[in-house]
Amino acid sequence: MTNATSNPDLLPPPLWSLPEPDPQTFRVRPLRIGNVDIGFPAVQAALSGYSDGAMRIVARRLGAPYTLAEVMIDRFVLELKNRRRTQHHLQLTDEEHPVGGQLMGSDPKEFGPAATRLVEAGFDIIDINFGCPVKSAVGGCRGGYHLSQPSVALEIVDRVREAVPPQIPVTLKMRRGIDDSQGSRDRFFQIMDGAFNRGVAAITVHGRTVEQKYVGPSNWEFLRDVKLHAKDRTILGSGDLFTAQSCLDMLRRTGVDGVSVARGAIGNPWIFQQVRDLANGLPAMIPDLAEQRRVQLMQCELSLQFKTDVQTCSTMRAFGLKFARLHPQPDVVRNAFAAAKSLEEWRRVLDTNY
Helix, strand or coil: CEECCCCHHHCCCCCCCCCCCCCCCCCCCCEEECCEEEECCEEECCCCCCCCHHHHHHHHHCCCCCEECCCEEHHHHHHCCCCCCCHHHHCCCHHHCCEEEEEECCCHHHHHHHHHHHHHHCCCEEEEEECCCCHHHHHCCCHHHHHHCHHHHHHHHHHHHHHCCCCCCEEEEEECCCCCCHHHHHHHHHHHHHHHHCCCCEEEEECCCCCCCCCCCCCHHHHHHHHHHHCCCEEEEECCCCCHHHHHHHHHHHCCCEEEECHHHCCCCCHHHHHHHHHCCCCCEECCHHHHHHHHHHHHHHHHHHCCHHHHHHHHHHHHHHHHHHCCCHHHHHHHHHHCCCHHHHHHHHHHHC
């Protein structure tokens, strides 16, 4: 492995309006969610289509102190059967703990039973998704849609908190609102305050609105406002965390208690060790080709423990497109991964390029 500075092409836009704290006085504080000690305050977010068991284990081995499984719709959880093609959604391993399960849905009545099933499967924390901005979720009155209806959102919180044993923390994922209107901001804080008053242990806030989806910069000033409002309650920040430096910058500039790395962790699980390095005053470790190959093979072997060969091929091809960004010839490698139709072909891409 070699040391190098972070890739400037992946840095978010500079946030000049946020004052730069004195680096001599800033210290990274350990993160705690309810009664669960997380430790280093950079965690892996729930990533739809990505954060399966294999990705979570790789992230843990490479420095993530806590990970979240990909979001599951409550009805899907309730109807899930113990079949080879689907059982991996509720499969956990000893080395994953602590690990969170995330729920999304439209009907408050289904959240409690679904949360109970996640607890029975072994998840240490139950997270409620009020942030997903994709059309299918919002159109189905799920995810970020709930930011428009505080009474329903808080009913969901009530039902989950009542269904889950008291020792299991309940958390939320929110965006800063449906849009940039004052009414949307007011509803955000109504939900946030109501959720904390109902026993929620922590809230992760993404600095974009639902309408923004993933376009434009994440508003870190809003995250700072949220943390000032929340005082000693636990807030994690999310949005534009594509490098280790951006993770450290968010912690410094906004005062949040932790950062939740989402897209920045796909194809770069080393980001968790990198931010630890920077926090300790060291240069961020950048993986060489041998290390990139080792981790991709590790993830493939782990995936085969949870999924079929066909499913693993599809998963590793998708991850290969992301891992390719760290390769000296990213376009060549990306195209090669995209063309792989079997695990044998996927392995040949590794043999040829790493």
